[in-house]
Amino acid sequence: MFYYEIYLPINILKEFYYCSPLEIPEGVRVLVSFNRKDMIGICGTRFESAPEKDIRYKQIIEVLDQQPLIDSQLMSLAKWMGEYYYCSTGTACFAMLPAWLIPDIQAEVRWVADDIPEKYKELANAFSEGQAQKVSELRKKLKGKPVLQWVEKATEEGYLELNRKLSPKDKPKTVNYIHIIDKTVDPNSLPSKQKEALQLIYAKSKEEFPLAEISRDVSYSVVHALERKGIISIFPRKIEREFFRFETSGLKKVVTLNEEQERAIQEILQHKGHFQVHLLYGITGSGKTEVYIPIIRSYIQEGKGVIFLIPEIALTPQMVERFQAEFGDILAISHSQLSDRQRLEQWQRIAKGECRLVIGARSAIFSPMPNLGLIIVDEEHEQSYKQENNPRYNGRDVAVMRGKISDAQVILGSATPSLESWYNQKKGKYLLHCLNSRPLDIKLPQVQIVSLCEDYSQQMFSDELISAISFRLERKEQVILFQNRRGFSSYMQCLKCGELIKCPNCDISMYYHRDREEMQCHYCGNTYPSPRKCPQCGSYSFVYGSPGTQKVEQTLRILFPQARILRLDSDSARQQDIYKIMFRRMKDKEVDILLGTQMISKGLDFPEVTLVGIVNADISLNIPDFRAAERTFQLCTQVAGRSGRADKEGEVIIQTYNPRHYAIIYASKQDFPGFAEEELSHRRHLYYPPYYRLARILFQSADNNLLQEEMDELSQKVKNLLNTFPQGEIFLLGPVPAPFTKMKNLYRWHLIIKGRTTQSIKKAINTVLNEYKISSTIHYTIDIDPTTLM
Ligand SMILES: Nc1ncnc2c1ncn2[C@@H]1O[C@H](COP(=O)(O)OP(=O)(O)OP(=O)(O)O)[C@@H](O)[C@H]1O
Ligand SMILES: [Zn+2]
Known part of the structure; x- marks a missing residue:
């Protein structure tokens, strides 16, 4: 019997072990039972003997893959993330996989093919004619068989239909089209609005086109009037969600690099093939993109893979367009518009080595790129590299760690570098390259x-x-x-009684949005119609806060x-x-x-x-x-x-x-x-980063009294914590109410820890969590290197 640590998609900081007579490679998906429920996990480290003698370990129910989905380098990265960010290795692993690869065990499947191939005989027999079944039921009927593997393959091959909970992006999209029936009507014979609309429609010189193409200029009722007159028809058409592309001229931009750009490229390529972090500091408009491109090309020519991170793909069309023209088919664009299905396909193409360059936001750092040689993080200072829910990682820092694990070169670029990166450069940890002027004078x-x-x-x-x-x-x-x-203004306040319109969930003033005549809470998203008169005193006059x-x-x-x-x-x-x-x-x-x-x-x-x-x-x-x-x-x-x-x-x-x-x-x-x-x-x-490391423990509860009691107790205990460290090793702020004291109906307190090293921070957090028993009704989250303390 072998014993395996299994990484589950739950954020409990504990190890879970299962056993199996099989030799299972690290990084494959397995099915196990957890709290009497079936759950997919990722297979981790193998042990020859039981980790603890007196425990009876549960058996792994099924192995889903032959080959690891998470290779050894990404697995090391997931383990590092678990350690560093206080998330479970499981949550880190699952953040790396496309959602499509995480089968829904409660989903229903149906046998839809007429023929039954030999290999699926048993599976097909478990269905009664045309009936849908839950995967979990199939598992009961076919005990000991690789049911999930069968289901996945048979679905892929079209024998089974799996009733997935589709995300809206996976559902087929229908749009309204205009079809021109009569091309001979004289627009001048129509009322003015219809005349304008018809002129536009005729000008299209296409028989059919999406209504959306003219909906900015023509109202629907006018188009509808033309339809009633039999000039056009409007009909719905199912369309494929097209792969996200910007229109590009297809022309490569030819620039002659200036001296500074040439020098930066030379200096960086001197370190080609090894882990080294470079900080490319170039003033705005200095042409950093033109420095990245030849370096990327030089890696790709050698058959190496490149990951290029940008803060937000939709906001950087010019960059994407430039890359499309330059790299064409070997480029994978990873963005939020992709459906789960498309995301899986892209993930597979990357893993097979068909796409040698990935461009995407922070999660693209987990791309299964084989033979990774180079990682670039553009606008490395951007806060959007930080993920604000579990796992709470910073894409830039994970990029540096991935570079280290894969022995890849890392370039961080910005016109306004983060102070962390600047400090690392000053200490000699990163190499600095500067572009101090804009090209062409x-x-x-x-x-x-x-x-x-x-x-x-x-x-x-x-x-x-x-x-x-x-x-x-x-x-x-x-x-x-x-x-x-x-919005229109940051708050709305009654002139007579001073009543401020606040969010009931968050106890924060709400923004006034005049376009929709509504009040909006910018923290929880709560909205309601803006009041005509003061809800307190009934007066009709208000003052408005700072303009939006x-x-x-x-x-x-x-x-x-x-x-x-x-x-x-x-x-x-x-x-x-x-x-x-x-x-x-x-x-x-x-x-x-x-x-x-x-x-x-x-x-x-x-x-x-x-x-x-x-x-x-x-x-x-x-x-x-x-x-x-x-x-x-x-x-x-x-x-x-x-x-x-x-x-x-x-x-x-x-x-x-x-x-x-x-x-x-x-x-x-x-x-x-x-x-x-x-x-x-x-x-x-002030002992702030980059000199000290920062961590924040946020405590939340719907019960304010309970929270306060617990926090009072915690502050007593925390006083002793300082004495266990040499002077100046750590500093503690709190526990105190967070600047936003209430959010989404939860009261919030936090403890901020500043530590000279990661080790001191860890020691402090472990003491707080493990020794100062905090009531389990209080929810806490740990944020390492937080970007906001609100
Ligand atoms: N050597 C060059 N000769 C001519 N034009 C250049 C050269 N290098 C860059 N450019 C052009 O200068 C403009 C700015 O370049 P780019 O967008 O790469 O700047 P950047 O450093 O990323 O700036 P920012 O940080 O402000 O976004 C682009 O239009 C680019 O095509
Ligand atoms: Zn709110």
Whole structure:
């Protein structure tokens, strides 16, 4: 008998062992029984004898694969994640696999084929004519047989039909099409709206096309009127969900690299073939992509695999487009629009070595790429690399670890590197490569800081910004305005009694969204119609909080009635494909002013944008978080970098109530090294990262009294904890109520641990969790290297 550690998809930090007479390779799926329920797990380490003598181990019920789905390198990575992030190795393993590979044991299957091949005879016999059965029932009937393996294969081969709970993306999609019946009608004979619509339809010069193509310009009722007149028909058509592609010209861009780019490529390729982390610091618009491409090509030519991480695929179409043109078929694009089925297919193509380059957001770091040689993390400072639910990992840090395990080269690139990476470079752990200028002698934009303090209190736009916008509009150039707050206003308060409209679940003021006339909680998503009168005193007059993009848009439309304005934030982004549309309209110069939240801060490269205005730079500065200055510097520098990227000289105006804040001053000079110097000295004095490591234990409960009692007790115990460490080895903050004291109906407290080393942090966490028995009714989560402490 052999004994195996099995990794289960549950977050219990404990080892689970099962036995089997078979020799099972590490990394294959197995079926086991856990708490009397069938569960799929991943097979781990094998032992020749029982880990503990007096325990009777349960047998592994079924082995699902011959070959490991998780290779030894990814398995080492999963184990490291388990150790480092305090998640179970199982949750880490399952984060690496496409959902389709995790069979639903409660699903129903039906025999659908007419013939029965020899190999499935037994399986087919277990079905009565046309009847559906649960996989678990089949297992009972066919005891000891590889039922799950059969079911998976027979489904694949079309003998069985598995009733999966399909995600919406897997369901076939139906869209309305327009079919032109009568091509001879004179549009002028129709009422004006119908006339315009028909002109548009005829102009398509296609007999059939999706209604969506004209739905921006024509209302449905008008189209419907044409249908009633028998000129056109509207019919639904099932369409394949197409694989996500951006239209590309297909033309490779040819650039002559400048000296700095050449040097960076040379320096990096000197270390080719081995683990080494490189930090590519290049100012905005310096052409980092052109540095990545030859390095990637050089790896691919040698038959090695490359993983390229970007923060959010939908927000970086220009990058994807460039890569598509350059690498074509060997490129796999991993993004959230893929259906489970497509994700599986792509995963298989990568594992087979058909795709040598993967581009995707953080989870692409788990791609089963054989012979991995290079990992690139673009915009490595981005918070979106952090996963905020289990396993709570940071894609950038996992990338570095995967590079180490696979002996691959790692490049972290940014115009505003994280202080962690900058510090590692200063210590010599990472190698630094700089791009200090834009190619073709293109100058950085002129930046002006405008103080809102005296002259403009209460005003959204300064005279400086207004006249700069007018100037650019006159010259038919484009403007980007940045306001990092969505909605209309940050709160709504009764003028008479002071009642603030709060979220009942979270006890936080709700945002007012004028477009939908509703109040929204930006933390839990709760919404309700905005009140006409105060729910407390019945008065009809309200004051509104700080303006969001909707309010800015309203003001802009009054100030510049002629301008074509496009607002882009996650409210407007709900309309499908809005980002793609924005991209095209900006390129075709159908937009004069693009207004948006941080969604527009990344990677945009439009040659006609010559003015960037930051409406209020203080939004991110006022958050009570030690990263506030860093975030503000990053956002301001990145947005400012969208201006003047081609031959027309650019300009930036930053409006702020903190004109002398170092984050804003350094951002106005695009001086990252200067900012880093100053910020690092603050961090050192306050024992924050990168000098100390940070961990946060968040305690939550629906019962506030119970939570408080437990936390009082914990703070007594925690006092002793400090004495078990040498002085300065760790620092503890709390337990105290978290800045958001209540969220989604749960009360929240946290304990923040700062430690000089990972080991000290671990020791402290283990003591708190294992020795200070905290009531099991209190839910806790551990966040290592948290990006937010709210
Ligand atoms: N050597 C070069 N000659 C001419 N144009 C170049 C050269 N290198 C890059 N470019 C162009 O400069 C623009 C900016 O390049 P890229 O988008 O790679 O910059 P980046 O460093 O990623 O900037 P950001 O961090 O601001 O997104 C692109 O349009 C790119 O095609
Ligand atoms: Zn809420």
